[in-house]
Amino acid sequence: MRLVYFARVREALGRDVEDIDFPGKVQTVAEALDWLASQSPSHAEAFADRSKLRFALDQRMVKPDAAISGASEFAIFPPVTGG
């Protein structure tokens, strides 16, 4: 699955994209964040405050309890601030 990061999250991770194969037990957005946070300190730090994160699966906004299976693009970013 392709992960894409924007804004503060992108800067915190030092990358805008990475390809991740989640283990089978990781089924939801929230579980994916937990798993990523366990893999590296930079992910742990970037995802520490979940209230400041928003998610999109294949470019549709989803809640943390959304199932990730079947999605090819998983975006993690801060609340939006356009306009």
Place this chain on the structure above:
Amino acid sequence: MRLVYFARVREALGRDVEDIDFPGKVQTVAEALDWLASQSPSHAEAFADRSKLRFALDQRMVKPDAAISGASEFAIFPPVTGG
């Protein structure tokens, strides 16, 4: 006193301005209309439906009971329809 007419009122009277010396007993806008209507059939017809007339004294909108004394310009016109 200079009377000025606009739109339908102007067309009904066939003029856009006329100078009138009202007799002393004519004190309000409504009395001025009554007096003008008594002077000619075209004024009587143009002023027949008072609900379709609006008035300004020296370019300020006034009600029919406003006193005309002191004003130099007295405008009579239909309700406005700009924009």
Place this chain on the structure above:
Amino acid sequence: MIRVSIQTEAFDIAAEAAMLERLGVGAVATFTGIVRADDGVTAIELEHYPGMTEASLSAICEEALQRWGLAGCTIIHRVGRMEVGEPIVLVLAAAAHRAATLEACAYLIDRLKTDAPFWKKEYRGADAVWVEAKASDTQRATRWD
């Protein structure tokens, strides 16, 4: 900044907006009214009361400036004959934040329709009729009282 203009020629929305954008604001809203081909209308003609019109539009702008804390406010109203599709009136409002500018534009156009001495004649080919004042316009304007 208040700017009022009564003119026969068309207006330049980009130039008018740019004038307000230079005021250091965060938001500029505009509204343009255009001649519609309703019920076979082919053109309109607008008459006004020179002098009183400018004073009336300036007073409407002044009220909007106070009420919404605007940095600037513009009303451009055309007079004379206009064909279907031509713009008739342009109002603009500039302020720090967006809500003030959009509400002020609604105020400016609502007030203008009931308070400013303009009269509209509709042409359907060679036929011409004076437009009657709309009760809905009077009703709409009362919400600002």
Place this chain on the structure above:
Amino acid sequence: MIRVSIQTEAFDIAAEAAMLERLGVGAVATFTGIVRADDGVTAIELEHYPGMTEASLSAICEEALQRWGLAGCTIIHRVGRMEVGEPIVLVLAAAAHRAATLEACAYLIDRLKTDAPFWKKEYRGADAVWVEAKASDTQRATRWD
């Protein structure tokens, strides 16, 4: 007609308004957001999510079109770096009557601020900070739910 554009260059409000005026409508409203020099801000930089941004703005336009019976609706949003005084975003709505266009513009800009994937960084000279989402924007957007 729906038109959405994400671009680095400035937009042309006159050309955008003219496109909508050609739809045979009676009313066109616009809203422009501009970089403000609040708290020492000297410039901003906007990042977005290519693809999702266009889809999100198109969905917002589609909703406005249905809700207010608009004839046309346009959102132009710039990305990249913009200095104080430069325009950031332009929304336009066209319809038969005025109330629909002004309300639709308020809707478009409110929704855009909470739903479209843009992120704003503020520069104060060399210092840069990401702007936090405003509770007031989220609050304002709920009035359309």
